[in-house]
Amino acid sequence: MTDSDIRSKIKEVFVKNFELDENIIQDDKLLFDDLGLDSLDIVDLIVGLQRVFKIDLRKYSEIKSIRTFGDVCNVMNKIIKEQPDEMNKIIDGHK
Amino acid sequence: MSRVVITGYGINSSFGFGADSLQKGLEQNRSGICRVDELLKCNGLQSKIAACAGEYNINVIPRLHRRSMGRVAHLGALAALEAVEHCGATPAMITGPRAGCIMSSTMGSASELYGTFDTIFTEKNMSSVSGMQFFKCASHTVAMNVAQMLGIRGSVLSPSAACASSMQAIGLGFQLIRGGILDMAFCGGAEEVNSMVVGSFESIFAAAPPSRNDDPETASRPFDARRDGLVCGEGAGVIVLESLDSALARNASILGEVVGYNTSASGSHISQSDSSAIRDCINAALHDAGISPREIDYVSAHATGTVQGDASEAEALRQVFGGRVPVSSLKGGLGHTMGASGAIELAACLMMMRDGVIYPTRNLEQPAEDCSGLNHIRQQTLAEINCFIKNCFAFGGINAVLVCRRFNA
Structure with a gap:
């Protein structure tokens, strides 16, 4: 899965879960201040990302550091690349 | 003790959304009961009929309030919005410390409860459950969601008592206003139809039998010699109770008095x-x-x-x-x-x-x-x-x- 694929899937989670216009979801947008999310939304963001990428994100401490949409993409890229090859095949198969 | 009057209401049911639809449906002696797809698909459930409220534009409720609501709270919230408009109270009064919200349902959102357990049992992973599910499934889901939506800061209560729930909510509101604890209360209840709900009546032989499925409109027959069980219905009602002093002070229309x-x-x-x-x-x-x-x-x-x-x-x-x-x-x-x-x-x-x-x-x-x-x-x-x-x-x-x-x- 390319970085672009990952970004696209993450954006889909934002659009579906938080009813956001795709065009306003940019790397520098703050999740709380710019995109209107709150702490409960972050829980559902994690659940939504887990569902798409088939990874248990709660065991990765980096997930707690996300502040912007770009942070989410970077953290997810890093986590996905840490997955065993077998897992990446599953993720790719989920495209 | 304060006298307690009714200054507004909001209603939805199988007759439609809005109190006028209830009045028109009753005037025309309509039936809202029909066959329901979800019940038709449910194995082991014999009763396939109910009086459902139909679809609605839930987007009138902002996402930050809507996200924690299941269908039962959606219905309650829509009724509450109508009641707010009908009673004409100012936002300052509704969000003041002497306005309450007392609403109930038989249980939390049945469809969301079903979905939550389906996720847990099929995925066998608790972390797949949305953080919103508790707020949709809790027994006080209607009261807390409506109260949040309206910005209520007085008492928020939910006397869940099955089919007497909304009457207990209204009665409790009456007592609190009469006793001087509140000046105003949005009281009532909501209910959604789901196979679990119908099945709970069917399991004790209280639901209309399968022989009624082919003629839904005559299935519910209170007091009749050929009655043979109830038919579940869906909807919500919010009654605005208010102290007489409060209602008179703001020149509100008074629809009746609770005595x-x-x-x-x-x-x-x-x-x-x-x-x-x-x-x-x-x-x-x-x-x-x-x-x-x-x-x-x-x-x-x-x-x-x-x-x-x-x-x-x-x-x-x-x-x-x-x-x-x-x-x-x-x-x-x-x-x-x-x-x-x-x-x-x-x-x-x-x-x-x-x-x-x-x-x-x-x-x-x-x-x-x-x-x-x-x-x-x-x-x-x-x-x-x-x-x-x-x-x-x-x-x-x-x-x-x-x-x-x-x-x-």
Whole structure:
């Protein structure tokens, strides 16, 4: 899965879960201040990302550091690349 | 003690969204009961009919409030928004410390409960469950979600008591305002139809049998000789209760006055109603109001169309009122909206009092012998109503009766 694929899937989670216009979801947008999310939304963001990428994100401490949409993409890229090859095949198969 | 008046309501049901749709449906003696796709697909469930509220534009509720609501809270919230508009109270009053929200349902959102357990059991992973599910499934989901949406800062309460839920909510609101604790309360309840809900009645043989599936509109038959079970209904009702001083101070329209209330239990059986306990509850509510049975012009019965329940209520009504007082049940067309029924049917009573008409018990063709001796209203009847009671009974042997009258300064 390319970085672009990952970004696209993450954006889909934002659009579906938080009813956001795709065009306003940019790397520098703050999740709380710019995109209107709150702490409960972050829980559902994690659940939504887990569902798409088939990874248990709660065991990765980096997930707690996300502040912007770009942070989410970077953290997810890093986590996905840490997955065993077998897992990446599953993720790719989920495209 | 403060006098307590009603200054607004919001209603949705199988007749549509908005209180006007309830009035029109009753006037036309419609039935909202039909076959339901979700029930048709459910294995092991024999009853395939219900009175569903249909689809609605839930986007009128902002996402930050809507995200924590299941269908039952959606319905409650839509009714609450209508009630806010109807009562005309200012935002400052609604969000002040002396305004409350008291709303209930039989349980949290049944469809969301089903979805939550489906996720847990199929994925076997608790981390797949949305953080919103608790707020959709909790027993006080309607009260907390509506209160958040309206910005309520006074008491938020949810006296969940199955099919007496919204009547207990209204009764509690009445007591809190009468006692000077609150000036205003948004009171009522909501209910959604789901296979779990219908199945819970079917499992104890209280639901209309499968033979009724082919003729849904005649399936719910309160007090009738051929009644054989209830049909579940969906909807929500919010009644705005207010102290008389508050209503007069803001020149609000007053739709009626709540003058008495009682809730009490049978202590005898968890599912079967008890005529003596119902009688005692009605008498206690009348006593609370300081009103004699002779002053009652109309009884809005709980009667759901079950064999035992209707007979028990009829027996209690005979004992209290004899055969004089007009009686009807609105569940022949609306189905049994369970936790919402008290509020929805109370609003209907207020409309009847306003319009000088009594809406009949739909499908009551031949009163059953064990429901006889009452003044059953079987067709729309012109009548001056100055004082009425609304009955609600629930599993657990729980009874709740409200006494209302036309407002006179």
